[in-house]
Amino acid sequence: MNRGLTEFGRFAEPTMYILVSLSEAPKHGYAIMSDVEAITGEPLGPGTLYGALARLEKRGLIEALEPVDRRRPYRITGLGATTLRTQLEGLAGFTQLGLRRLGRAG
Amino acid sequence: MSRLLRLYPRAWRARYGEELEDLLAARPLRFSGAVDLVRGALDAHRHPELVDPGAAPTTGHEPITRQRYEDLQLARRLGNGSLLGAALWIIAWVVATNGPVVGTGDDAYVDGMAAMPIFLAAMVLLSAGLCGHLLRLPATARIARFGAAVAILSGPVWAMAPWIMVTGVLTILGVAAVAIGGWWSSSWSGLAAAALLATVAGTVGALAVALGLSQEFPMVAMVLLATPMWLVVGGTLQGVPDPSDVEPDRGTDAPASGIAPA
Numbered sequence: 001m002n003r004g005l006t007e008f009g010r011f012a013e014p015t016m017y018i019l020v021s022l023s024e025a026p027k028h029g030y031a032i033m034s035d036v037e038a039i040t041g042e043p044l045g046p047g048t049l050y051g052a053l054a055r056l057e058k059r060g061l062i063e064a065l066e067p068v069d070r071r072r073p074y075r076i077t078g079l080g081a082t083t084l085r086t087q088l089e090g091l092a093g094f095t096q097l098g099l100r101r102l103g104r105a106g
Numbered sequence: 107m108s109r110l111l112r113l114y115p116r117a118w119r120a121r122y123g124e125e126l127e128d129l130l131a132a133r134p135l136r137f138s139g140a141v142d143l144v145r146g147a148l149d150a151h152r153h154p155e156l157v158d159p160g161a162a163p164t165t166g167h168e169p170i171t172r173q174r175y176e177d178l179q180l181a182r183r184l185g186n187g188s189l190l191g192a193a194l195w196i197i198a199w200v201v202a203t204n205g206p207v208v209g210t211g212d213d214a215y216v217d218g219m220a221a222m223p224i225f226l227a228a229m230v231l232l233s234a235g236l237c238g239h240l241l242r243l244p245a246t247a248r249i250a251r252f253g254a255a256v257a258i259l260s261g262p263v264w265a266m267a268p269w270i271m272v273t274g275v276l277t278i279l280g281v282a283a284v285a286i287g288g289w290w291s292s293s294w295s296g297l298a299a300a301a302l303l304a305t306v307a308g309t310v311g312a313l314a315v316a317l318g319l320s321q322e323f324p325m326v327a328m329v330l331l332a333t334p335m336w337l338v339v340g341g342t343l344q345g346v347p348d349p350s351d352v353e354p355d356r357g358t359d360a361p362a363s364g365i366a367p368a
Contacts, residue, residue, distance in 0.1 A: 029129045045139050046129055047146020050122050054156040070128045 005087055014044060014052040015061075019076055019084040022062060028071040029053070056080065110140060113147035121157045152292055169353045178346045181238035185343025188235025192336035194228035197221075199329045222265070228336070229265035229277075233258040235339035239284060242343060247291035253283020274313065281335060282306045298342050305335035 005012045005019075014036075021027060021035040029049060036044045053074065056062040061080030065073045076084070111123055111130075135143070150156070170178075202218030202225075209215060236254040243250050257280025264273035285302035288294030294302075308331025 029125050030132050033129065033133070043139070045142025045146070046126060046133075046135070047142040047144070047149070049129075050126055051146050051149050051156075054118075054122065054150075054153075058156050067125075070124055072125050 004090075005083065008052070008055055011048070011052045011055055014048050015056055016084065016087055017044065018049075018052055018056060019061065019080055019087075022074060022076040023081065023084060026065060026073040026075040028068075028073045030071070032074070110135075110143045110147070113144060114150050115154055115157075117154065117158045118150045118156075151290065170347055172352055175347065175349070175352045177241045181241040181343045182346050184234045184238030184241075185340040187231045188238070188336050188340030188343070191228045191231030191235070192333050192340070194224050194231065195333055195336060196329065198224040198228055199326075225268075226262060226265040229261040232336055232339060233261050235336065235343065236261075236281075236284065238343045239288075239339070243288065243293050244291065247287055247293050249287030250284045250291060250293065251287070253280040253287055256280035257284070278306055278309055281339075284339075294342065298338065301334065302338045302342075305332055305338060308332040309335060 005015050008015050017036045017040060018032055020039065021032050024035075027035065029046075032053075033044050033046070033049055036049075053062070057064060057074070059079075060077055061083055062074045063077055065075055067073075111119060111126060114123065198221040202221035203216065205217045205220055207214050208217045236258045240251060240254050240258070243254070245251075257277045260273045260276035260280060264270065264277050267273070282303060285294065285299040285306070289296055289299035312329050312332045
């Protein structure tokens with residue numbers, strides 16, 4: 001069942017960034033952290049990163065692959081892709097509404 | 107910086123520790139990252155179910171034994187006593203501040219001794235509520251249980267001899283430990299723990315005003331801020347599982363429904 005990312009509380013935003021990062025290709029923790037920093041311009045703390053990864057893995061939105069030199073890559077699952085798509089479409093609708101109203105006000 | 111990883115639960119380190127060590131080796135930790143790691147460790151302790159399927163969070167409808175059910179019923183009754191203590195706490199302050207003026211001139215003071223028995227009763231009822239928490243808290247909530255035990259003993263002693271300030275300090279620290287330990291062990295919600303800690307702060311403020319250490323707030327405001335301590339201690343004992351969640355006695359044919367609800 002798709003319950004969105006809001007149930008993750010303070011981890012909602014980091015989990016979305018991680019899913020966006022993994023939607024490109026499987027990545028390990030360091031690569032995810034660097035990619036998220038490149039996307040958002042803000043560093044993702046290690047505690048937040050692994051708190052978010054644990055939640056995503058628990059919910060089945062990502063899955064861990066076999067480690068390569070101590071680095072374990074993660075891959076987005078089908079459920080994760082569906083959840084991310086729903087989340088992004090919701091945000092896109094919200095963005096369009098906001099911009100439309102701003103345009104009307106201007 | 108990998109020392110900070112020791113703050114994480116063992117099961118969590120077994121699952122993610124090696125990856126995180128590798129990450130920290132590749133990317134030196136700044137101060138903000140260290141703070142984030144500590145927050146992550148706190149979160150990992152609060153949510154062991156993330157890495158340990160055996161530590162799944164409770165749903166509130168787990169089967170409980172008859173003994174546990176009766177303990178929770180008793181805890182609720184003790185909590186009702188604590189709620190009554192809130193009223194006595196306010197009455198004690200009203201009586202204390204309206205006592206007869208003794209002496210004249212600069213030596214005159216309000217004699218609040220008449221409030222002592224009421225204050226003692228209020229503290230005994232607070233201890234009763236804390237006894238309820240001792241019954242209710244799981245054995246794993248060691249900090250909270252220890253804090254409750256300390257406050258149960260020190261509170262009434264403090265009421266009988268308020269000049270022994272160490273008993274007051276122990277009571278306040280004990281109640282604070284119940285809030286922090288209860289939250290830490292996931293037995294208390296963050297909101298309930300924060301509410302109880304706020305009342306601890308109110309009590310400290312009331313004492314500061316009473317002892318003349320601070321004049322920033324009127325006494326009545328601080329007394330009212332401390333009052334919810336009894337309410338939170340008593341209120342958090344009110345939830346009792348449904349009788350249908352009680353496991354039937356093993357070895358007997360007695361149905362669980364034989365237990366009357368409170």
